[in-house]
Amino acid sequence: MKHAMTNMDAAGAGSLGPEARRAIDMFLRDWDKRMMLPSWLPTYKRAKESFARLIGTEENSVAGVPNVSTAAGMVANALSVGPRSSVVTSDMEFPSNYYPWILCRRRGATVKVAKSRGFRVPLEELERLIDDRTILVTLSHVTYTSGFRHDLEKLCRLSHRLGAFVFVDAHQSAGAIRLDVTESDVDFLATGSSKWLSALPGAGFLYVSPKVIDKLHTFLPGWLGSADPATVDAEEFVEADGARRFETGTPNILGYVAVGVALERLLDFGMERVEERILSLTGWLMEELDGLGFDVVTPRERRLRAGIVSFKGSSDSGVVVSELFERGIKVSHTEAGVRVSIHYTNKEEEIEHLLKSLREICPAG
Numbered sequence: 001m002k003h004a005m006t007n008m009d010a011a012g013a014g015s016l017g018p019e020a021r022r023a024i025d026m027f028l029r030d031w032d033k034r035m036m037l038p039s040w041l042p043t044y045k046r047a048k049e050s051f052a053r054l055i056g057t058e059e060n061s062v063a064g065v066p067n068v069s070t071a072a073g074m075v076a077n078a079l080s081v082g083p084r085s086s087v088v089t090s091d092m093e094f095p096s097n098y099y100p101w102i103l104c105r106r107r108g109a110t111v112k113v114a115k116s117r118g119f120r121v122p123l124e125e126l127e128r129l130i131d132d133r134t135i136l137v138t139l140s141h142v143t144y145t146s147g148f149r150h151d152l153e154k155l156c157r158l159s160h161r162l163g164a165f166v167f168v169d170a171h172q173s174a175g176a177i178r179l180d181v182t183e184s185d186v187d188f189l190a191t192g193s194s195k196w197l198s199a200l201p202g203a204g205f206l207y208v209s210p211k212v213i214d215k216l217h218t219f220l221p222g223w224l225g226s227a228d229p230a231t232v233d234a235e236e237f238v239e240a241d242g243a244r245r246f247e248t249g250t251p252n253i254l255g256y257v258a259v260g261v262a263l264e265r266l267l268d269f270g271m272e273r274v275e276e277r278i279l280s281l282t283g284w285l286m287e288e289l290d291g292l293g294f295d296v297v298t299p300r301e302r303r304l305r306a307g308i309v310s311f312k313g314s315s316d317s318g319v320v321v322s323e324l325f326e327r328g329i330k331v332s333h334t335e336a337g338v339r340v341s342i343h344y345t346n347k348e349e350e351i352e353h354l355l356k357s358l359r360e361i362c363p364a365g
């Protein structure tokens with residue numbers, strides 16, 4: 001490879017920042033000592049506290065989970081399927097937020113899938129499917145293909161009016177745009193650590209609203225999810241009072257060391273500034289892509305998008321991705337075309353380099 005790589009693929013895998021890298025090195029150097037001391041527990045808790053701040057809640061409402069798939073599977077199994085038996089989702093979900101609900105069919109649930117139009121899911125289509133038999137509405141806050149963003153407040157208002165819970169897959173939004181679970185009133189929200197949180201994989205988070213925690217049943221008990229993890233001779237399993245009851249055993253400590261530092265970096269910069277920078281850079285990129293003759297699939301309105309810009313042209317998207325890779329630019333592609341992800345750490349010159357490369361690869365868009 002002739003060039004240093006520029007990562008514009010946070011929607012696939014984000015870049016590890018220098019602070020997280022240093023924290024990982026330090027942790028590894030120290031591992032023999034740490035192994036003997038339970039000093040990792042405070043580090044793990046601190047990472048959860050930072051994530052809680054990022055999404056506008058308290059640490060007690062956040063559990064450490066390896067990834068979104070695990071979080072969705074846990075919530076799916078913690079719900080009781082009774083008279084309320086339908087789950088509403090969309091045809092724009094990643095399998096992590098689809099398979100667990102499909103499996104609920106074996107327990108008598110039905111799954112209703114809202115149809116997208118032009119890589120967007122219209123709220124009216126969801127309104128048509130949600131009714132008083134809906135147990136849960138589950139959607140990606142930002143879809144992994146076109147980058148279309150749902151309005152969480154409207155979605156929660158609509159779902160709650162009919163008594164349904166809302167599960168949000170925030171894997172393409174947490175770390176890119178502001179999130180406030182208290183304001184939007186979501187019931188569950190999950191994300192992984194290696195995309196917009198810019199850390200290593202396997203150190204994700206699940207938020208469970210205090211309003212719903214006691215309506216769920218625990219099905220996967222572990223010492224870390226018990227009321228008192230220090231007790232080893234209890235005869236009964238008593239679960240923690242908050243979201244920690246979704247935790248099981250020893251977590252991926254190295255992963256939480258990295259994500260904890262990456263979260264602090266985001267919080268120091270400030271999520272308002274992160275979001276503003278991302279929306280400005282992506283807005284500029286979309287205008288330039290228009291000028292080059294590409295068909296931009298991502299919505300233009302700021303409130304309907306985040307850090308993903310997807311576009312199609314006359315060349316095959318896979319070929320464009322490979323050609324860009326040869327020029328030192330990492331992006332990816334989905335059924336919505338070439339997918340560029342712009343994080344707040346990406347520089348204006350990198351976007352100029354991307355545009356110059358696209359002009360060379362696809363002179364006619």
Ligand SMILES: Cc1ncc(COP(=O)(O)O)c(C=O)c1O
Pocket residue numbers: 011012066067068069070094096097140142143144169171172191192204
């Ligand atoms: C929206 C979305 N959700 C979930 C996932 C996968 O999450 P995990 O591997 O953490 O289960 C992806 C991966 O691309 C994604 O884009």
